[in-house]
Each structure stands twice: as C-alpha cells, then as structure tokens.
Amino acid sequence: MARGVEQPNYERKGRAADIYAARALRDFGDGFAAVLLPVYLAAIGLGPLEIGVVATVALLGSALLTLGIGFLAVHADRRTLLVAASGLMIATGLAYTQSSTYALVLLVAFVGTINPSSGSVSIFVPLEHAVLSRLVADADRTKAFARYSLLGALAAAFGALAATSPDFLVTIGMSRLTALKAMFVLYAVLGVAGGLIYARVPAGPKTSPQDRPAAALGPSRAIVYRLAALFSIDAFAGGFAVQSLMALWLFSKFGLSLSAAGMFFFWSGVLSAVSFPVAAWLSKRIGLVNTMVFTHIPSSICLILAALVPNLDVSLALLLVRAALSQMDVPTRSSYVMAVVTPPERPAAASVTSVPRSLAAAASPAIAGALFAAGFEAWPLVICGALKIFYDLALLWAFRHIKPPEER
Template sequence: MTQSLRNSEGNYVGPGDVKDQRKGGRAADIYAARAFRDFGDGFAAVLLPVYLAAIGLGPLEIGVVATAALLGSALLTLGIGFLAVRADRRILLMAASGLMVATGLAYTQSSTYALVLLVAFIGTINPSSGSVSIFVPLEHAVLSRLVADAHRTKAFARYSLLGALAASVGALAATSPDFLVTTGMSRLAALKAMFVLYAALGVAGGLTYARIPAGPKTSPQEEPAAALGPSRVIVYKLAALFSIDAFAGGFAVQSLIALWLFSKFGLSLSTAGVFFFWSGVLSAVSFPIAAWLSSRIGLVNTMVFTHIPSSVCLIVAAVIPSRDAALAFLLLRSALSQMDVPTRSSYVMAVVTPPERPAAASVTSVPRSLAAAASPAIAGALFAAGLEAWPLVICGALKILYDLALLWAFRHIKPPEER
C-alpha cells in the first residue's frame, strides 16, 4: 500500500499538496461548474450531428467527426492528467473553460469538413455520455483537496448527482432550436445560437473555477519526479479492471437496450422515452445512497455488492418473457448499477497520493472510454445474427467477473477513512 505523510487531521498528503483548511472549502464551486458544463454537454451532444447534417455533412463524415471528438477528448484527458502534477489545477480548469468557449464559437464558424474535424479533435464537445473530458481529472483532484477524507465520497456523490441532473435538463434543452424557428429564425441560425450558449456556459464555468482557492506553491525540490509515482501499480491495476467493466458495459449501452426493447417487445417510442427518463432518475438518486452505504460497509464493498445484483437483474431481464417484468428488472438495475460511480471516483482519489490524483483520474478513465468503444460493434453483430439477448447476458456475466476480481485484488487496500 502507498505510504505518504499525514497532516494534523490524519488525512494523507504528499509533497507540495495539502488539504485546504478553510471552513467549508469551495467544493460548491466545483459542483456549480460541473452543472454548467454538463448542461452544455447535454444539449451539444444531441445537437452536434443535427448541426453537422445541416451544414452538409453526410452520415459517414458525421461518424468520422464523432470518432475524432472521442479520440481528441481521450488524448486531452490523458495529457492534462500528467501536466497537472506541476501546474496550478485552478488555472488549468480556467484554461479548459477557455477551450470550451473557443469550441462553441468555432463550431458556429465551421463550414468545411476539414475545419469541423479539427475543431472536433481539439475541442471539448464529446458526443458520448461518458465521463472522459479534459475537466474530469482536474475536478477530481481539486474536489479531493477541498474536502476532508471523511466527506470525500459524499462530495463525489453530490458531484455526480448534480452532473447527471444537469445533463438531463440539457438534453431537454436540445429542443430549443425548434422553438427559435417559430420566432422567425432560420434552423441553421437556431442551431448556431445553441453553440453560442455552449460558449457562454464555458464563460460561466471559468468564472466559477476562478473562485476556487489556488493550489499550494511548490519548490522545484518538492515537485514529484513523475505524475505517477508510488501508487503506479495500484493505478494500473485499477485501470485494467475498470476497462473490463467498461468493455462489458458497451454490450448494453442505452441505444442497444432501446433496440432490444423495440425488437423483443415492440415498445413504442413514447413508452421507451418514459422508461429511460425514470431509469436516469433512479441512477441519479442512487449516488447519495451509495455515499451513505459506503460509510457503513466500505467503498470497495459498495462497488461490488451493488454491482453484482444489478448485473443479475440485467441477465434476468434478458431472458424473462414478460415485458413488464423485464422493464421492472431493468429499472431495478438502474437503481443499483451506477452506485459505483461516486464510490469509484472517491476510491481512486483515496488510494493515491495527492500529487498523483490528476494522473490517476486520467489513467483510470481514458482506458474505460476506449474499452467501451469496442463492444457495441460486437453487440451489433450478435443482434444481426438473431442473438438479441446475448449482449445483455454477456454484459452481466463479464461485470460479475469484474466485481469478483476487484473485490479479490483490493479488499485489503483501504482508504484513510476506513482504517
């Protein structure tokens, strides 16, 4: 287990990085900034393909743009995690907000395929619902600094909850161009107005990040030699396990579950919309419950002992013949399957030294995103072969294996608050 120093409160600290001792900290500013960002991501991810089609791009070109955006996001996320070990994370967050502003404005001025590809690659708009973003490793590291160890998991639960709710509202805001068209604005101008709003949200986020206390000053002698030092082995093991989990999850992404429901039960679009709304609500409200549960049984136990039942529910839903029963099991799965989100983030931040936190967040999140991108194609092939239930069964089985491996490998590595 990683060894590091403790401060007067018993929290782990490393060279050049200490807990912020101000009463209450500025964690609320991180929550607010994420809400601004996720609200923008919520409508931008929906409107991006619509906008690209409106400026004349075809399906293949739009797919390449989406791939470029995902690859660019992954590389930026990985790079910023290693850069943050020697830079003020507040300044980096403000710079990332500046990139968000530039991205929104650049899309409004992009009319050629080559320019769109460039903006997608270096910009902040991610067409997926994943958590790979240049902001994530920085926010995780700063949030961990601003709260005590005993409150870290609750802080990540609030962080995840507000982000999920903001993204849901943002998705609803994607209908705004239709309203703007009724006021006499052209459809293309209405779509561009939403990207201007995205840029404005970047300004709001940057101003919010500016309120965060500056990170501690470090001398050249105090700077760590590498972004990942004593906790390197732990981080790589976690990244490998999390990648298995993400690969499994790719077999049952929301679009594939929707396809399965339409195919097996002839579910209507309106019924599916209501189902996925409540599925999202159940996932969101499970975050604070996960924080409460982890304070009683531990972070790793919470991840494992909520994940396994959710995987069982998915497998049962895949094979049960009743539509209502299948929907009920899927909703139960939604109430359990995301409880590892705040606990996983909190655990990663807890078992590494503070200087390693940005790199640890990057290294454990980027491979997840890349692994998750591989399995939907396999699931599609199984659907095409008529094996429509198999992707859900494979997802559940692989996740159970991941949970057992996680419990075996990390059952004795405790965060500070559990010792």
C-alpha cells in the same frame, strides 16, 4: 483532514460548491451540444459517414486531451488549468459556429471540448477530481463525489431537454441554421461562466521545483494500472448494453413503443441519479470496494434475468432495479481512486483510469450489434451481466486489503 492548504471547514464546503456549480454548467452544455452536434453537422452539409468520422475524431481527441492534462497537472496549478480548459470550451463553441468545411470541423472536433458520448472522458474531469479531493476531508470525500455525480447527471438531463430550443427559435422567425449556431454560442457562454467560477477555487499549495515529483504517477503507479485494467473490463462489458442497444432490444423483443421507451429511460436515469447519495451513505457502513461490488453484482443478475424472462412488465421491473443499483459505483469509484493515490498523482490517476474505460466501451457495441443481427438478441445482455460479475469478483479479490484513509 483535507490535504493541501489548511482551510476552515465552511470555506472548504464553499469551494467544493464552486466545483459542483461549474460541473453542472459544463454538463448542461454537454447535454445539449452532444444532441445538437450531429444535427448541426447535417445542416452544414455533412453526410452520415462524415458525421460518424467527426464523432470518432472527437472521442479520440477527448481521450488524448484527458490523458495529457492528467500528466501535465503534476507540474502546473490545477486552478489555472481549469480556467484554461474553460477557455478551450469557449473557443470550441465559437469555432463550431464558424466551421463550414469538413476539414475545419475535424480540427475543432479533435482539439475541442464537445464529446459526443456521455462518458466521463473530459479535459475537466481529472482536474475537478483532484481539486475536489483536496477541498474536502477524507470522511466527506465520497459524499462530495456523490453530490458531484448527482448534479452532473441532472444537469446533463436538463441539457438534453434544452436541445429542443432551436425548434422554438425557428417558430419566432430565426432560421434553423442560425438557431443551431445560437446554441453553440450558449455553450461558449457557459464556458465563460464556468471559467469565472473556477477562478474562485483556491490555488494549490506552492511547491519548489525540487519538491515536485519527477513523474505524474509514482508510488501508486501499480495500483492505478491495476484499477485501469479492471475498470476497462467493466466498461467493455457495459458496451454490450448501452442505451441505444437496450432500446433496440426492447423494440425487437417486446414491440415497445417509442413513447413508452422514452418514459422508461427517463425513470431509469432518475433512479441512477438518486442512487449516488445512497452509495455515499452505504459506503460509510460497508466500505467503498464493498459498495462497488455488492451493488453491482445484484444489478448484473437483474440484467441477465431481464434478458431471459418472457414478460415485458417483469423485464422492465428488473431493468429499473438494475438502474437503481448499477451506477452506485460511480461516486465510490471516483472517491476510491482519489483515496488510494498520493495527492500529486490524483490528476494522472483520474485520467489513466477513465480514458481506457471509454476506449474499451467503444469496442463492444459493434460485437453486440453483430449478435443482434445474427438473431442472438439476449446474448449481449447476458454477456454484459456475466462479465460485470467477473469484474466485481476480481476487484474485490485484488483490492480487499487496500483501504482508503477513512476505513483504516
């Protein structure tokens, strides 16, 4: 039974589709904006160091906004906050077109919605997770998050392809700078479309001030903090094998060509995306935690073996198997977090479990780079796999008895 206001099943499905559509529009915009942002900043005269600082400031701002909105949502209507976040998305796109000084760019990066990473830290995420959990029945929650993740991943991939649009606009007579600015205007337009969709989402149940919880995290605080700590270990481990470092490793060890690497990462992304609905199917049979753990461990073993085998074809095959398994915890993790906390705690729980992940993931690539520079090229992959296996076993041990409602 869905929590909150009772709605007919067809209406719940319809409103969940609104969240999917808004997520797809947003991720499409993020897909091209993340690629074009450094290009645009270079075009207005910023150097590599300044662009790096902008990226860091944007990541920090996204993290703080995500935490803040998660705790604010306990006292405000989530539909209203989603529409307001869309307004911030509109303002971000338009502000970048008018930002010509370094100080102004830093300000827009800090308070805006464009995140240069592909992580899940976004002002929209905790609100969408909470609303989606309210709009679907417990039995359908994981399947809903699988659709949510699948559509977001595919939209982001098409958004990355759309990042080539400025080249086309230049061929029809537009200046390169104007073409880049046009893409940020498109980002703002997507914010308008997303805001209109969010406005269709049903408002949450009305509560009187005395009925509202005193804190964003209450009875589930200990569970959320334990999950956040474990998820941070997983994210820290993942930072040793981010896509750019994997590409560097393939170039260095096997001399893989750029075109071959591009094709490999395309198919890796496709396999990861299609694994989301498989994860939802599997979780109905073995449970959410078991799905997270028993798909993750084989993927980590594949990564370790890929780092050690001397043959390119075997290594790529192992990495593709890993791609098909390693992201199956994405919808199941989101569903589990929403299931084991009370409905008022959901936005804060989504924030607290996602922000530390991104911060932890930012620390390990520098260590991996140092290992590469020292000649220990396989070590980052081996460390990543070993840490992830440790995380999986710790998660299984700590949460084996904490079941979501549909598994009780």
